[in-house]
Amino acid sequence: MKKIIRQLTTIKYLKFKQIYFRIFYFVRARFRGTIGFKYPGFSNVQVSQLSFERSIHSYNAFENKSFTFLNLSKKFDHKIDWNYSQYGKLWTYNLTYFDYLNQENIEREEALHLIYDFIEQEENLQDAVESFPISLRGINWIKFLTANSINDDNINQILYKHYNILLDNIEYHLLGNHLLENGFSLLFGAYYFQDEQFYSKAKEILKSELDEQILDDG
Numbered sequence: 001m002k003k004i005i006r007q008l009t010t011i012k013y014l015k016f017k018q019i020y021f022r023i024f025y026f027v028r029a030r031f032r033g034t035i036g037f038k039y040p041g042f043s044n045v046q047v048s049q050l051s052f053e054r055s056i057h058s059y060n061a062f063e064n065k066s067f068t069f070l071n072l073s074k075k076f077d078h079k080i081d082w083n084y085s086q087y088g089k090l091w092t093y094n095l096t097y098f099d100y101l102n103q104e105n106i107e108r109e110e111a112l113h114l115i116y117d118f119i120e121q122e123e124n125l126q127d128a129v130e131s132f133p134i135s136l137r138g139i140n141w142i143k144f145l146t147a148n149s150i151n152d153d154n155i156n157q158i159l160y161k162h163y164n165i166l167l168d169n170i171e172y173h174l175l176g177n178h179l180l181e182n183g184f185s186l187l188f189g190a191y192y193f194q195d196e197q198f199y200s201k202a203k204e205i206l207k208s209e210l211d212e213q214i215l216d217d218g
Contacts, residue, residue: 021173039165045156048194050146054102062100062114069094080117083126096128097136101144108148115141119158132178134166135185142192156193163189167201180209 061068066075072087085092096118101111118128127133141159145151166186171178183205190199 015175018173018175025169025173039161039168042157042160042164043153045153045160045193047151047156047192049149049151050142050188050191052143052146054147057104058099058102060100060103060105061094062103062106067095067100079121080114082118082121082128083124085127089127092127093133096125096133098140098144099136101140102147111144111148112150112152115155119154122158129162129165131166131169131171131182134162135178135181138163138166138185139188142188146192159189160193163193163195163198167198170201170205176213179205180213183209 064075065077066073069091070087072091074084074087076084080095082096083092084095098114098118100106101114118125128137138159141155145155163186166182166189170182183202186198186202187206189195190202
């Protein structure tokens with residue numbers, strides 16, 4: 001009984017949009033599971049190099065094949081387990097954000113090796129292909145690729161595929177910072193890939209969320 005009351009108390013504070021998309025995504029996932037749905041791959045993806053002013057480097061989370069997030073470290077001697085879950089979902093999220101690509105002491109080839117390792121295991125990814133990790137990873141990959149003048153078709157194909165997954169799974173059921181991050185990332189993707197669909201959705205989200213989340217006094 002207490003559990004039911006707690007659930008009802010939670011639900012009453014949700015917006016209609018949140019409830020609708022929770023149900024919609026749940027039903028759609030079950031349906032797609034029965035038909036074996038998979039997102040398509042993309043080839044001959046064209047990109048446009050962006051220009052960034054680098055001001056603040058990412059903190060050092062990767063060193064000597066060891067990743068450290070939330071004061072917990074894990075060293076992968078061979079293949080990286082991108083689904084590693086022993087430290088909880090948030091740690092796995094951080095692993096797949098790829099923020100460490102932009103830390104000051106990482107070598108270009110070492111960073112590329114991490115991306116290639118991730119791509120090789122793309123078919124088996126779990127948490128990494130959820131919308132929030134895709135959002136942060138997209139920004140971090142674009143920053144790294146642009147800063148190092150890298151135009152790699154294999155990387156661009158996966159990045160474009162994941163942006164299409166994000167576009168299909170905007171976090172309307174969560175709103176808040178998740179939805180705002182979806183919008184910012186799609187804006188990065190829109191300019192990097194010169195994609196009007198990404199831009200249109202990014203503009204829609206950011207105009208709405210910035211108005212709602214930033215008060216008149218800033």
